Amino acid sequence: MTDILIKRLCIIGVGLIGGSFARALRRAGVVDEIVGSGRDAEHLAEAVRLGVIDRFDTDPAVAVQAADMVVLAVPMGAMQSVLAQIKQHLSPDCMITDVGSVKGPLVTAAEAVFGRLPANFVPGHPIAGTEKSGVAASFAELFDGRRVILTPTPQSDPKIVERIRTVWQACGANVISMGVRHHDEVLAATSHLPHMLAYALVDTLARMDDSREIFTYAAGGFRDFTRIASSDPRMWHDICLANQDALLDVMQRFRDDLQLLIDAIANGDSEFIRQTFTRAKQARDAFADSI
Ligand code: NAP
Numbered sequence: 001m002t003d004i005l006i007k008r009l010c011i012i013g014v015g016l017i018g019g020s021f022a023r024a025l026r027r028a029g030v031v032d033e034i035v036g037s038g039r040d041a042e043h044l045a046e047a048v049r050l051g052v053i054d055r056f057d058t059d060p061a062v063a064v065q066a067a068d069m070v071v072l073a074v075p076m077g078a079m080q081s082v083l084a085q086i087k088q089h090l091s092p093d094c095m096i097t098d099v100g101s102v103k104g105p106l107v108t109a110a111e112a113v114f115g116r117l118p119a120n121f122v123p124g125h126p127i128a129g130t131e132k133s134g135v136a137a138s139f140a141e142l143f144d145g146r147r148v149i150l151t152p153t154p155q156s157d158p159k160i161v162e163r164i165r166t167v168w169q170a171c172g173a174n175v176i177s178m179g180v181r182h183h184d185e186v187l188a189a190t191s192h193l194p195h196m197l198a199y200a201l202v203d204t205l206a207r208m209d210d211s212r213e214i215f216t217y218a219a220g221g222f223r224d225f226t227r228i229a230s231s232d233p234r235m236w237h238d239i240c241l242a243n244q245d246a247l248l249d250v251m252q253r254f255r256d257d258l259q260l261l262i263d264a265i266a267n268g269d270s271e272f273i274r275q276t277f278t279r280a281k282q283a284r285d286a287f288a289d290s291i
Contacts, residue, residue: 002029005167010067012037012060012082014047017099017126018073019138022052024171027140037063038074047135061089069167072098076238080109087113096121097164101187101235102242103151103180119157122164124150125183126173127191131230144172151180188246193254195236196247198229 009025011018014036025031036044036053037060044056057063064070064086074082079100090096096118100106103123110117128146130137148168152161165175178186205214240247264272 004032005030005163005170006069007032008035008067008069009033010035010037010064010070011053012063012070012072012086013074013078014038014044014053014056014135015073016133016135016137017129017142018071019047019050019052019135020128020140020142021071021073021099021126021171022047023138023140024143025167026051028170028172030167030170035063035067043135050135052135052138060085064089064094066091067094069095069097069164072096072100075235076100076102076105076242079106080113083110083113094120095160095164097124097150099124099126100242101125101191101239103183105242107151107153107180117153117155119155120160122150122152122156122161123180124148124164124168125187126168128173131228133232133235141172143168146173148173148175149183150175150177151183152177153180184243185246185249188243189250192239192243192247193250195228195231196240196251197254198226199236202226202229 006025009022009031011022011034014022015038018036022031022034022036026034033055034053036047036056037058038044038056039058041056041058044053044058047053048056060082068091070086070090072079072082079098098106100123103125106123107117110121110123114121126143126146126148128142128148130142148171150161150164150168152158161177168175205211208214260272261276263269264276
């Protein structure tokens with residue numbers, strides 16, 4: 001028989017990630033009851049119809065009552081206001097975590113709301129997702145074999161960190177821990193920069209006079225490179241502003257390297273071009289072999 005890890009789980013933001021988290025825990029049979037919250041009652045009613053949550057309340061202060069775990073799965077820009085709304089209504093021993101893509105501003109928001117970071121607060125970030133949004137796009141297998149990064153604060157109780165790790169493992173994830181700042185720097189390079197490049201590339205091409213012809217003849221490479229430009233603009237607006245410093249650092253570095261490539265093409269510098277492409281191919285092949 002499977003052990004119940006959570007009696008009442010409250011998910012605020014039952015979309016792609018929050019909904020997948022609920023489905024994965026149901027699949028594992030480790031949660032008794034799941035309560036959802038969000039702004040739109042229709043979205044939450046759909047989550048009940050899909051069997052993702054048991055019931056909901058659009059007021060997060062009501063939804064969190066008597067929960068032993070609360071997960072914030074709303075866009076980054078909504079995290080602080082949700083924390084402020086639930087603060088007075090959490091059970092004293094309730095574990096609090098989140099799935100937000102940037103950790104620094106979340107910790108700052110929690111400090112602003114709680115005064116001192118609670119011992120039962122452990123920020124987290126699943127390195128898994130798709131370009132789709134909403135509960136209808138959620139699925140139980142999303143976290144299978146994927147990494148989840150926990151970024152415990154100095155105040156986080158190690159026992160709570162372990163319990164949250166166990167919950168994510170029940171979702172099928174491999175859990176690692178790292179510092180908040182390091183997380184934001186790494187994700188700026190590996191996730192946030194590629195999204196900025198995909199959005200910028202598609203937008204540039206879409207605004208060209210012959211854009212219809214360009215998209216007509218675009219093939220697999222274009223599709224692969226640009227898939228993530230279909231991601232939710234509101235979510236990525238929040239992420240790029242939340243991780244402004246780390247993202248600007250890596251974008252400026254990329255801009256410098258792109259300028260070197262522009263110069264090499266302009267000057268017919270075959271050696272530079274060959275070396276750049278060869279290095280990139282080796283790095284991409286090694287990455288592909290490792291996953
Ligand atoms: P999503 O599918 O759009 O879900 C977001 C949910 O939050 C929706 O159910 C929405 O419901 C609710 N919501 C939005 N604003 C709210 C507010 N002010 N108060 C309460 N609920 C609100 O987005 P997602 O992809 O699951 O992303 C959720 C979080 O996961 C984000 O912080 C994102 O950075 C992070 N994340 C995303 C990915 C990814 O690939 N998508 C990967 C890892 C982490 P209503 O519209 O009904 O309010």
